Amino acid sequence: MPPSLPPLVVIAGPTASGKSAYALRIARERGGVIINADASQCYAGLRILSARPDDAEMADIDHRLFGFLPPDRPLSAAAWSTLAHAEIAAVQRAAQLPILVGGTGLYLRTLLNGIAPVPDIDPDVRAAVRILPVDALAEALAAEDPVMAARLGARDTQRLARALEVMRSSGRSLAVFQNEIAGGIRDSVTLEPIVIDVDRDELVRRCDARFDAMMAAGALDEAARLAAMRLDPMLPVMKAIGVPPLLAHIAGAISLDDAIARAKLDTRRYAKRQATWFRNQTPDWPRLRP
Numbered sequence: 001m002p003p004s005l006p007p008l009v010v011i012a013g014p015t016a017s018g019k020s021a022y023a024l025r026i027a028r029e030r031g032g033v034i035i036n037a038d039a040s041q042c043y044a045g046l047r048i049l050s051a052r053p054d055d056a057e058m059a060d061i062d063h064r065l066f067g068f069l070p071p072d073r074p075l076s077a078a079a080w081s082t083l084a085h086a087e088i089a090a091v092q093r094a095a096q097l098p099i100l101v102g103g104t105g106l107y108l109r110t111l112l113n114g115i116a117p118v119p120d121i122d123p124d125v126r127a128a129v130r131i132l133p134v135d136a137l138a139e140a141l142a143a144e145d146p147v148m149a150a151r152l153g154a155r156d157t158q159r160l161a162r163a164l165e166v167m168r169s170s171g172r173s174l175a176v177f178q179n180e181i182a183g184g185i186r187d188s189v190t191l192e193p194i195v196i197d198v199d200r201d202e203l204v205r206r207c208d209a210r211f212d213a214m215m216a217a218g219a220l221d222e223a224a225r226l227a228a229m230r231l232d233p234m235l236p237v238m239k240a241i242g243v244p245p246l247l248a249h250i251a252g253a254i255s256l257d258d259a260i261a262r263a264k265l266d267t268r269r270y271a272k273r274q275a276t277w278f279r280n281q282t283p284d285w286p287r288l289r290p
Helices: 019-030 077-093 105-113 123-130 134-144 146-151 157-170 174-178 200-217 219-228 243-250 256-281
Strands: 007-012 032-036 097-101 190-196
Touching: 007 019, 007 105, 019 032, 019 097, 019 190, 032 077, 077 097, 077 105, 105 256, 123 157, 134 146, 134 157, 146 157, 146 174, 157 174, 200 219, 200 256, 219 243, 243 256
Parallel strands: 007 097, 007 190, 032 097
Antiparallel strands: none
């Protein structure tokens, strides 16, 4: 990009890799504003379990798009991208450095590269599709949209459901929309990306240690407050890493020790998926070994 384009720092990587600490360092060194790119950290009711920076960490550096969203409101990648774009523009107008930090790869990809202009899904269609078991999803998609069925794994429940609901709601294949990618700010900024790349064994240790710290900080109470709200279990906040096992314990289904063990396992698996995503999707981004 020409040097006249304003800089945008992107600090990405798996959970527990140290992205937030590195973002604070860059913000202090270069006069930056930190903008959240982690889906779970958007939620007001999920400070501890999302590892959102606390008040002390945010005291001297401006943080945006953290903890602003009520737990009962989902936030799509497209909606987050619109909000993030506005915050980046505001920071640039103030002659400061915008620093995106987070591990939600879909959010970052949507903001930088744009998104397929898929229309809103009919709620009745979505409800009918989302209750289908994975075998029925795969069979229905193969019959109604063989192009997308050929692209997706037969056990990829979330993507199968997405493709089927798009087809049934719009009458057009998701593949058609994916050829009409729109938006994206990559060509309007000088991108300065960094992927925090932690050794696998060290990342496992960090994931386990951080969940222990979350429990000590009141994660169980935070989950209990969510349970008391009686939210739709399909909402993103109810499926955030660490939440389902603790809710199962609160409901009396499993012991606390089992809930903690499952939450740690879920965290490690999520970190592995994130690391794989960034390795495959951003191979040309510089890596930082802490």
